[in-house]
Amino acid sequence: MKNVLVIGSGISGMSCAIHCAQKGMHVTLVSPFPSERSQSVMAAGGINAVLSENQEDDSIEIHIEDTLKGGAYIAGKKAVEGLCTDAGPIVKYLEGIGTVFSIDADGKPKYRAFGGQSRKRTYYCGASTGKQIVTALNMEVRRLEAAGQVERQLGTCFHSALIKDGVCYGALLFRETTGNLDAVYADAVVMATGGQNTIFGKTTGSTQCDGYAAGRLFEQGVVLKNLEFIQYHPTTLETSQKRMLISEAVRGEGGRLFYEENGKRVYFMEDKYGPGGNLQTRDVVSREIYATHKDVYLDISFLDAAVINERLPEVRDLCRKYRGIDITREPIPVAPSVHFFMGGIAVHNDHSTSVSNLYAVGECASIYHGANRLGGNSLLAAVHGGRVAAQAIDKLEAGGAHPSFDEFITKQQEKLAAVKEAQSTFAYANILNMLAHTMQEDLGIVRDEASLRNGLQQIDYYLSVADRIRYDSSVLAYFNYSLPGILTLARGVLTCALNREESRGAHYRSDCPDTDESFAHATLISYDGGRYRTWLDTEGEYES
Numbered sequence: 001m002k003n004v005l006v007i008g009s010g011i012s013g014m015s016c017a018i019h020c021a022q023k024g025m026h027v028t029l030v031s032p033f034p035s036e037r038s039q040s041v042m043a044a045g046g047i048n049a050v051l052s053e054n055q056e057d058d059s060i061e062i063h064i065e066d067t068l069k070g071g072a073y074i075a076g077k078k079a080v081e082g083l084c085t086d087a088g089p090i091v092k093y094l095e096g097i098g099t100v101f102s103i104d105a106d107g108k109p110k111y112r113a114f115g116g117q118s119r120k121r122t123y124y125c126g127a128s129t130g131k132q133i134v135t136a137l138n139m140e141v142r143r144l145e146a147a148g149q150v151e152r153q154l155g156t157c158f159h160s161a162l163i164k165d166g167v168c169y170g171a172l173l174f175r176e177t178t179g180n181l182d183a184v185y186a187d188a189v190v191m192a193t194g195g196q197n198t199i200f201g202k203t204t205g206s207t208q209c210d211g212y213a214a215g216r217l218f219e220q221g222v223v224l225k226n227l228e229f230i231q232y233h234p235t236t237l238e239t240s241q242k243r244m245l246i247s248e249a250v251r252g253e254g255g256r257l258f259y260e261e262n263g264k265r266v267y268f269m270e271d272k273y274g275p276g277g278n279l280q281t282r283d284v285v286s287r288e289i290y291a292t293h294k295d296v297y298l299d300i301s302f303l304d305a306a307v308i309n310e311r312l313p314e315v316r317d318l319c320r321k322y323r324g325i326d327i328t329r330e331p332i333p334v335a336p337s338v339h340f341f342m343g344g345i346a347v348h349n350d351h352s353t354s355v356s357n358l359y360a361v362g363e364c365a366s367i368y369h370g371a372n373r374l375g376g377n378s379l380l381a382a383v384h385g386g387r388v389a390a391q392a393i394d395k396l397e398a399g400g401a402h403p404s405f406d407e408f409i410t411k412q413q414e415k416l417a418a419v420k421e422a423q424s425t426f427a428y429a430n431i432l433n434m435l436a437h438t439m440q441e442d443l444g445i446v447r448d449e450a451s452l453r454n455g456l457q458q459i460d461y462y463l464s465v466a467d468r469i470r471y472d473s474s475v476l477a478y479f480n481y482s483l484p485g486i487l488t489l490a491r492g493v494l495t496c497a498l499n500r501e502e503s504r505g506a507h508y509r510s511d512c513p514d515t516d517e518s519f520a521h522a523t524l525i526s527y528d529g530g531r532y533r534t535w536l537d538t539e540g541e542y543e544s
Helices: 011-022 060-070 077-096 129-146 212-219 268-273 282-292 305-311 313-323 377-394 406-421 428-442 449-468 477-499
Strands: 003-007 026-030 150-153 156-164 167-175 180-185 188-191 230-238 243-245 256-261 264-266 296-299 332-341 344-346 358-360 523-528 531-536
Touching (some): 003 011, 011 026, 011 129, 011 377, 060 077, 077 377, 129 150, 156 212, 156 406, 188 212, 188 377, 212 477, 230 282, 230 313, 256 268, 256 282, 268 282, 358 377, 406 477, 428 477, 449 477, 477 523, 477 531
Parallel strands (some): 003 026, 188 358
Antiparallel strands (some): 156 167, 230 243, 230 332, 296 332
């Protein structure tokens, strides 16, 4: 029987695990926390698909074009075609396993408009679509656990891949309960570890998604892609702990952005882009809010309170709980915040990476979104990517004996022990706070060469002290060994942004404001002993 190790138990990880198990493979599904605590639960707005219930003039071809256009045409067409073609069957599959979509009076699933799309095609479960999908998939995983086809391991974190001569044979995992590193061997390893929120501090996402896995794989020779493309969600609410997402669903239901000037409201998006201005792509709306240099608000209070209570209950409750705002009566103060990472581990159309038998799915993989993701496409990509990877893994030959990794494992254990013994004034949390400040300041919505070079200089300093941080026994031990990988990834992000001397999608350079067609390709980046090398994927090796 083929053995598959899936690291990460959000939607993409569970999707892959379920489909591998259904094909007769044995799956080990590992994560630090239960699926109910994954970032996938936080996805609010909906999932895109073209179904028979859609507008008569919509089509899969239009969905494909909207996705390619939104990504500034650097997402591979073949990959996007597969994504959009699979969307309808995915929604039907999710319904079939218990996802409760919002329905109309005739019992048909409701759909609404989302930013950057020329048609309404976003199906939703109130404002908790991610939570509903996680619940449904989790029940499927539990059924497969009971049948002995899936083994779930919690309290477990990725440490390193077991790679030799360009082939992955498994992973080295850290067990929080024992403090030990364990080698787990597999015929295929699937990374489903999410984005890179930690390097930016307060974002809309979960701090569980810290980018360490991608950074560590990068250090181990895995090629990354499009790291400079970081999506700012234009409408988030400031709280003491994080930026709370005000779903695009609010604007999809008619919400209007404005600022006040001389006692009057200025609906700046509508003034510049017409009636559909509030539903421009997220990069455009974020830059327009940034350019106002004013306090911006999102108003939905003109809708009947009953409609808000029915369609936007989670947004209503969030605003009331965290800021005491009644959205049926008053506008919401909003500002852009880091929300999604189009870049990550470079994958081919089958979600394989530059290392054989190593795959990546979900937000940690870069494939479908190009320079900017459409709202409603992330949940779709998570489910679809898991299915595609499972199909590819099914074609692999079951492995035999693996080479010895004893020397590598011993070295990693010694490094982990050294971290615990380190005596230094540099504390993990302090460096992370400084990193977040650097990334927010120097890699913001608008960036330029000077700011990017300043960021690189700062991160070089953080890297110079990263192996001498003070061990903090009050936090998970994982946090103390993960810092170098996180910093290495952050430096890679800045390097990619510096080398893309144009503005495209979510990457806006004030010193290079125009789009340059010579850059109409994905950025690839590799790491070799401290050397960062970037190049454009002009050969289409990774499609997008």
